[in-house]
Amino acid sequence: ETGVTQTPRHLVMGMTNKKSLKCEQHLGHNAMYWYKQSAKKPLELMFVYNFKEQTENNSVPSRFSPECPNSSHLFLHLHTLQPEDSALYLCASSGRLAAYVEQFFGPGTRLTVL
């Protein structure tokens, strides 16, 4: 595997389910990001991790819970989601934590909440 991978690519869940999204980067980067891309809003940053420590939480509801066990892996745990949470969730990584450093994106997980 190369670059940034995300699994699953598609996920359908009910509002009472608990599921997790996984992201893995094979680039040796230290910073990782979760973004939400929905049809009606610009790309929104959700969380930032640097060397496994969370540095940004962009006012994300607590039904989204990130986890970063090491610099290569990032998870997004989902529970009691709402239909408006349906979106494409993108993971990204960068060599270091600075907004002007190029970010490398995964293909995303298309989430549908019923």
Add this chain to the structure above:
Amino acid sequence: AQSVTQPDIHITVSEGASLELRCNYSYGATPYLFWYVQSPGQGLQLLLKYFSGDTLVQGIKGFEAEFKRSQSSFNLRKPSVHWSDAAEYFCAVVNNAGNMLTFGGGTRLMVKP
């Protein structure tokens, strides 16, 4: 607060024609500006970026962009579009705190044969 506007939601051009995608930003100081492309089913890929210096920047895949401070614009151009350029294009600016990117709403490019 900084913001990015991409006025055109959809653009259709013929293959071989020239392309210009518009991006306007709102930012007090000299901005850090980016163009990313998202092909169907893929994540975003960086095309080019501007930090300072020469206002005309070259990117990958034959794209270039010009920073115009007087117009608060950073428009993306390509002299001859290929069918494989059909994708969604995002302009982005680093926020005031320097810790995250603010993205525009995107422009979806369609290429006619």
